[in-house]
Structure formats: structure tokens, C-alpha cells
Amino acid sequence: MPSLDDAAGPRSVVVNFVLTEPYRARGKVVINRSWQSIVQGIRFLQRLLADYGSVEIILTSPDDPVARMIAADLSGYAWVRIHAVPLVYPIENPRILTDLVRAARSRDAWVAPGRGESGRGAPGRDGRGAAAPSEDIWVVDAQGIAAVGACLAEGLPLHERIVVAGGPGTPDPKHYAVRIGTPLSHLFGEPERAGSGGGERPLLLRGGLLNGLPADESTDSVGYDDDAYFFLPRAGRREPFGFIRPGFDRSSYNRSFATQLTGGRDRHITASLRGERRACIACGLCEKVCPAGIMPQVIHRYLYRGLIEEAEKAGLDRCVECNLCTYVCPSKIELVEQFIHAKLEIQREKEEILAVEARSRGGEEEAT
Amino acid sequence: MRRLLNRIEPAFREGGRLSRLYPLFHAFDAFLLSSHVGTQRAPFGRDPLDLKRLMTLVIIAVFPAFIASVYFFGWRILLMLIVSYAAGGLVEVLFAVLRKEEISEGFLVTGFLFPLIVPPGLPLWMVAVGVAFGVLVGKEVFGGTGRNLFNPALVGRVFLALGYPSAMSGNWIQPAQGGWGRILPGLIHQSVDAVSSATPLVLAKGGTLASPLDLFLGRVTGSAGETSALAILIGGLFLVGVGIASWRTVLSIIVTFAGLTAVLHAVAPASVAPVWFNLLSGGFLFGAFFMATDPVTSPTTQSGKWVYGVLIGGVTLLIRSFSGFVEGMMFAILFGNICAPLIDEVVIRSKMRRYAHDE
Secondary structure, eight states: OOOTTOOSOOSEEEEEOOOOSTTOOOHHHHHHHSHHHHHHHHHHHHHHSOTTOEEEEEESOTTSHHHHHHHHHTTTOTTEEEEEOOSOTTTTSHHHHHHHHHHHHHHHHTOOTTSSSOOTTSTTTTSOSTTOGGGOEEEEEHHHHHHHHHHHHHOOOSOEEEEEEESTTOSSOEEEEEETTOBHHHHHOOHHHHHTTSSOOOEEEESOTTTOEEOOTTTOBOOTTOOEEEEEOOOOOOOBTGGGSOOTTOOOSSSOSTHHHHOOOOOOOOSBOSSOOOOOOOOOHHHHHOTTOOOHHHHHHHHHTTOHHHHHHTTGGGOOOOOHHHHHOTTOOOHHHHHHHHHHHHHHHHHHHHHHHHHHHHHHHHHO | OHHHHHHHHHHHSTTSTTGGGHHHHHHHHHHHBOOOOBOOSSSOSOOSOOHHHHHHHHHHHHHHHHHHHHHHHOTHHHHHHHHHHHHHHHHHHHHHHHHTOOOOTHHHHHHHHGGGGSOTTOOHHHHHHHHHHHHHHHTGGGTSTTTOSSOHHHHHHHHHHHHSHHHHHHOBOOOOOSTTTTTTHHHHSOOOOOBOOOOHHHHHHHTOOOOHHHHHHTOSOSSTTTSOHHHHHHHHHHHHHTTSSOHHHHHHHHHHHHHHHHHHHHHOTTTSOOHHHHHHSTTHHHIIIIITTOTTTSOSSHHHHHHHHHHHHHHHHHHHHHSSOSOOHHHHHHHHHHHHHHHHHHHHHHHHHHHHHHO
């Protein structure tokens, strides 16, 4: 995040309409509801941009209706660029998006990649480095840009969110337009009532399948950045011989369930590990899913042996914490948790080193 | 079933009479009923694949080869399997109890594979000794499943091959020829005489090649599960199809092996048999599909698997054709296992260098 008193505007603003995480609000719903605000918002963004800045619009396909609407409404603006991205999670991750935009720009401008720009992992990568203030890239989603438009064009405060209730435990899956601050119990009914239907109440997650965090239905309310409520059933009855069932009701990243042939959906997902914690068997599934191109299993092994520096060299800070590796791990290892822990550890060590250096420098000054 | 488990559980809990045997109870419990440990962290939903299913699929994939071995060599193979599970399981349970860890599913695969890679006429006590040694030295001393360097079943086989060379190269059984094989007749008269007729690979050293059809169906002498290329292909392709065995490993082994054989057969036909013979004979296919693809002992990096496969395919042929041993698959896979961490290291280092360059 750029600091507030930073005079220079962002080099680019990425407006992202694509949410690929399962059970998140659909961009289409937001667009249908607030198209005018979105267009207004994009127009206003231009004033914020640094010289030669651009607005990068992320869509799924270059000739879908939204792209045509944008072309019609914003034609003639050289600073608007449209990128088509594949519908593959976690494309909406800000780090993935900024990399994508940087790569596209370096292709356009014939700038040698990696040089002349602060690549990721460099000290000034998030714009805090004073060396390259114009490298700031802001990422905003459809609801965010609609709010900007509504605020600047119509003078409306940020008051409404479009949220979706989904997941296998949802009594009534649909999109809602709600005021921020609405208690969740108003939206979904009192927990007691919902629980009387039989069995344990499903776990309510704020967010989608991969990054959602538990919310309390009885006390929490709609937040200013919520867009999805995911009802995940609690771990249910234990099935006899679960490991040998063909699995028509569950789908996996791996091809080892019958849904691979029938194309069924995962109706069996619950808030459980669906297996037992084991040692890493180096199956490499995490490497296959990793969008950052790192090797989680290798980093896990380094961290397991306490080799934090090796883990850092193996690309630990490239991890975008998308949780895909933790999701697919057949040994049910909490990979991302371990990585976040290690990153914090590294950060703390670096701060300590800086503090020691500062102190010793201060000592020298006093001595002179 | 649930009620029964609940009733006997307290005895295994902390302070119970049998609390030391808790891993055994836990394994049994989790075997009967699927586990449902709740998630504590995001992502709260998880992929349904777990190690139990993964290992079960391996066993299902090896099953056709097991059936074929019973068909050709009789019900003795089932007896060997029971002995193998008993001895290997004992070591596994012992270590789980000592380490107070959960029993890992890995030994179910090791115990299933082991009787299939030894001669079908091998004395049962040797099966027990071999599998126990394999699990103990091949796996447990490294810290259990996931931490072992070598394929445990192959460690057990190497131990037997070096400790009892005559038993390991003599106890072949002449395969059944009839329509029902030894499945029905075997039930009636159990004992099958072990004969020490040579395997196709030994005969090939003398210049006689077995017929392709016999080799393909498995109507030849050899280790119990390795003779039938048909059964191995059915199971092996299933295993690759469900995504458990790495197609990279299998493909690179087979392509390297076949390619090198073709070249060397053209150059030195006296010492290198033709491609079809080398592919179908001995433990090549069994090793390529079921032993070399063990994720724990093969390189963990995807690009490393190519190198690993090339290494195994090449070394197998070289040992087979130009050394005193008739079969090279076992040593080649163990050699690949040794090299796997090294291959990974090279892949990881090159990746690290690229990262450092980016920054």
C-alpha cells in the first residue's frame, strides 16, 4: 500500500472483474447492478494516475459483453487497456495480477524484463521504496470501482455490498445487495432457528472456499469488504471404508475419484481434513497447483529441517498464500500456515538486524 | 461397528490397560471408519484425497498382477502375501508403538509388493525375513514412510538376493498351462514342486528367447508378480491414469530403455536381446510401473523425474546386457533412489539461481 502522503499517483490501476475462488460473488452480478458507477469510477481513475499511467481492466475474454460495453463506453481513451485472463484460481490475487500487468507492459514497451523495474522480491516491490514511486500498481475489484464511481459522481458513501451466500450447507443460495453493517443473523436467520433443522449448524465462512475465515452468525455483521458467505457443513458421520469408495459425490484435484469420469460436483465437502495427518510423501501435487511456480514440498522439507535460509532461497517469499497447496495435500500438511510463520520469522530477524545496525551506527555518531 | 469401537476405545486411551497399543487401535479405527478431524485453518474445506486412498489405489493397481501370479503359480502366493503382511506389519506396529506415532499406510503397499518380486517357490520364512528387513532397514531407520531413501520392498529383496543367492535364483515354479491355471486345481492339491528351471532372461543369455505371447501373458518362470506383462499393463496404466504414478517417470524409463535397447541390439546383437524381449521379460515393467514410481523414493521435482527415469532405464539395460547379473531392474531402481536427492538438489539449485537472477 502506498503511504497517504505519497504525491505521485499509481503507474497503473488494475480493475479486476474476475473472481475465480469458489463461492465468491460473481462479477457479472456486480456489473449488472452498478454498470454506470463502474464506468464513472474508471473515468475518475485517470485523474489519479501518474504520467503515462494506465488503467488495466481484467476480464475473462476479450469479446465478452462487458468488454464490448467497456469499448463502447470508454472508447477513445488511450489509457485503458483490457486483458483477458484464464479463469484459473488465484488469478485475482493482487500479486499475480500485478505481475501479469508488468509482464504485458514490458512486452509492449520493449523493456528488458526484470531490469529497470522493481521485480517482485526486490525491496521496493510494493512501492514503499523511494527509488521507483511511479511503479505503484493499485488493484481494485468490481465492487470497489463501483463504490468509487458512486462516491465521486453521485456523492454516495460506501454503503452497500453485493454478497453471495453459497456452499453445500446453504439453505438458500443467492446473491444479495445488503447495507454494510447488517447483522448476519438478519440475512440468514437466527442460528437457533437454522440449527433446529437437524444436525449441527454448518460452519459459516466469510469469503470463499480457499481463503474464507469463520464468522459468527449471531454477532457478526456485513463488513465493508465482504462479498461472500460460504456455508460449509461440519464434519459429518464417519463412513465405513471411506478410502475405497468410488467417490461419485466428491471431486478431487487428483484423478482418483469417480467424478473424474462422471463430472459430478463435490457434494461431500465438509469442514474436515478428510484424512489423517501424515509425513510428506513428496507426491508433488502442491508443485503442480502452485501459481507462483515455487515448490512447496521442497520449502516444507527445508522448514521441517529448520533450514529457513534455504527455504528463503527456494522462493518462500514468492508464495502468494493462495492456499491451493494446503487444499490438495494428501498428507494434510498445513503448508501455507507453516510458510506464513516462516515469513514472519524472517521479517522479525531482518528487523532485528536493522535495529542492531541502527544502534551501532548511533553509537559511532556519539563516539565522534 | 461404531458402537463396538466406542466400547473398546477407553482401554487404549491414556491410562487405559492397553494404552501403549493405541496406534494399533487408531489404525484399525481409521481403517473401518473414515477419519473426520475438523480443520482449524483456512482452507476449511480440503481435497478428498488422502494417503489411505492413495495407497489403496496402488494396491488395486497391483491386484491384476497378483491375480496373474495366483493363476500361474498357485495359491501359495496368497500364503506368501499373508506372511509378508504379518511380518512387515509387526515391524511397522512395533515402531509406531515405540515412536508413539500413527501407523502409516505405506507398509500395506510394501507388504503387498514384496511377495510379488521374489521367486514364487521361496520358503515362507525367507519371505518373512526379507520383508521385515526391508521395512526395518529400508524404512523405519530413516524415520518411517515419507522419510525413507530406498524403496523398502527392494531393500528386502536385495537383502535376500545377497544373503540367500541360491534360494533367490532357484525357487522358480513352472507356470500353469491349463485354462483354469492353478486357481481351481490349486485348491485341491496345495503343494506345487519348486523347480529350478531358468527364467527367460537366463535362457536369453544362452541364446534362446521365450515366445512373445508367453512373455506377454506371463506363461514363463520368474518372480511371482512380474511375469505377466498383460496384468501389469492393466494395473499400471490404471495407476498412471488416476494420477498416482507419475507418467513422467514411467514414460522416460520405457522410452530410454527401448531406445537404448534398439541401438545396442543393432550394434551388438550377441549381448543385447531385441526390444520386445527386453521390454516384456524380467521385472522391467513391474519395476517401471510399481517400484520406480514410489513418490517417496523418486525425485520430488517434476523435471527431476525425467532424469530419474532416464537413469533407471539406461542402467537396467546396461546391467542386464553387460554384467554378471541377468536382471538389472532392482539395482537400477535402487541406484535411481540414491540419485534422487541429488537430482532434486540440482533442479532446486537451478531454480534458486533463476530466482536470485530475477532480483
